[in-house]
Amino acid sequence: MIEDRQDKKDHILEVAEKLFAELGYDGASTRLIAQQASVNMAMLNYYFGGKEGLYFAIFQKHVSVQKIKLQNLNNEEISSLDKLKRCIDDYADKMLSNCAFQKIIYREMSLSQRSDMNKKIISLISQNALEVKKIIVDGIKNGSFNEDVDADMLVASLFGTKSYLINASDMSSLLMGKDVTDPEVIENIVKPRLKNHMKKMFSAYLTHHDENK
C-alpha cells in the first residue's frame, strides 16, 4: 500500500530529525540514521535521493504549516499587541514542543557551508520572520507601539530568547537549577515563564512612556 511507504518515510524523517538535532548534520551519519530507523542504508538514497535530500525534506515538512498559520494571524482583526502576544504564545508552544527541529534550524542558519541547500532553507524560514516583523511595523504605524521601537531588533529578541533556551539548554539548566530538556519541566515551568516574561517585557517596552523626551 502507498500508505505504508509514506509511513515509513515519515518515520525516517522523525528519526533523522532527532539525530540531526543531537549530533549535527555531519555528526549524524546516514548509517546511524538508517540503523535507528530500522531501514537499509540504501533506502535513504532511494527515498530522498541522498543525505542532503533527506535533510531538506525535514525543513519542507515543517515550514509550510507555520507559514499559513502566521498569514492567517496577520489577517485577523485584533490589536497589534494582541497579535504579538499570540505570536509569543504560538512560537513558545511550537518551538518548545519540538526542540529538535528548532535546534537544526538554528544551527543551519549559522553555517556558511552547503551553500545551495543553505540558501533554499534560509529563504523558506525568512518568510516567517518577515511576517512577524510586519506585525511590529504595522503596530508602530497605527500608533499602538512607540515610534522609536526598533522592529528588527525586537524580532531578534523574540526569536533569540527562545532559541537561547533551546539551543543553550545546558546553560539554561545550569542557570535555572532545573533540567530544561525534561518535557515535564518544559511544559510546567519553562513555557509559562517564557511566555509571561516576553509578554511583560515587550508590553512594557512597546507601550511605555519614555521619560527621556
Next chain:
Amino acid sequence: MIEDRQDKKDHILEVAEKLFAELGYDGASTRLIAQQASVNMAMLNYYFGGKEGLYFAIFQKHVSVQKIKLQNLNNEEISSLDKLKRCIDDYADKMLSNCAFQKIIYREMSLSQRSDMNKKIISLISQNALEVKKIIVDGIKNGSFNEDVDADMLVASLFGTKSYLINASDMSSLLMGKDVTDPEVIENIVKPRLKNHMKKMFSAYLTHHDENK
C-alpha cells in the same frame, strides 16, 4: 625563540577559530586548518595533541579574560541598572567584534556529542552567565528592579538577542536589508542599534510601573 613558537600557535588558533565558525567542528578538517595556517598537519597534533585539543584551546583563550572583566564589574559601586547597561555594551562590543568565537560557542552548546569536552566548555562559559544573573538578582533584592522580573529569562533575552544577530546573520541581513556580516555595517549600524534597543527594552521592563496590580 620561544616567542616564535607562541606566535605560530596563536596563528593556528586564529585560523582554526575562523574555520570552525564557518564550517562547524566536523566540517573544518585538520588538513584544511593546517593548510590555511601554512603549517604541516602533524604540527596540530604536536602542539595541541589532536583536533579536540586544538578546539578546546580556542575556548580557554577567550573565556578566562571575560571572566575577570565580569567579576570586576560586579564589584564596582554603581547602580544595578548601570551594571546591566555596562554588560550590554561590553557583550555587544565583544561578541560583534569577534563573531567567529561567538558562533562556535553557541553551536557547541547546542550539541550533545563530544560529551567530555562539551561539559568542560559549558562549565567554563556558564560561570560568566552566572555573573550576569547575579547582577539582575542583586538589582531585584535591593529594589532597583521590579520584584516580579524573571532573572533567568532576562539572561536568556540578553544573550539570545545577540546570538540571534550573529548566528542567524543571513536571516538578520534579510530582515534589515543590510549585510550584517560586513564589519563596517556591524560597527556603524548593528552595534549602536543593538545597544540602544536592549538598554531601552530592559530599562522599560525592569523599572516600569505595572498597571495590572
Next chain:
DNA sequence: ACTAATTAATCAATCGATTAATTAGTTTTG
C-alpha cells in the same frame, strides 16, 4: 652531540553513495 621542531608518507576507520542481486507486489496475458 643532543633535543626540539618539522616534514612527507602512510595508517586504519568512517564517510556517503552505488552496485548488482533478490524479494515482493502488480499487471498483463493466454
Next chain:
DNA sequence: CAAAACTAATTAATCGATTGATTAATTAGT
C-alpha cells in the same frame, strides 16, 4: 483464474574519497 512478465521495493556487499592520527626520517637550534 493462473502463469508469466514486469515494476517497485529491499538487501548485502562494495566503491572511492576523506577523515584524524601516527610513523619514521629529516632539519634546525642549542
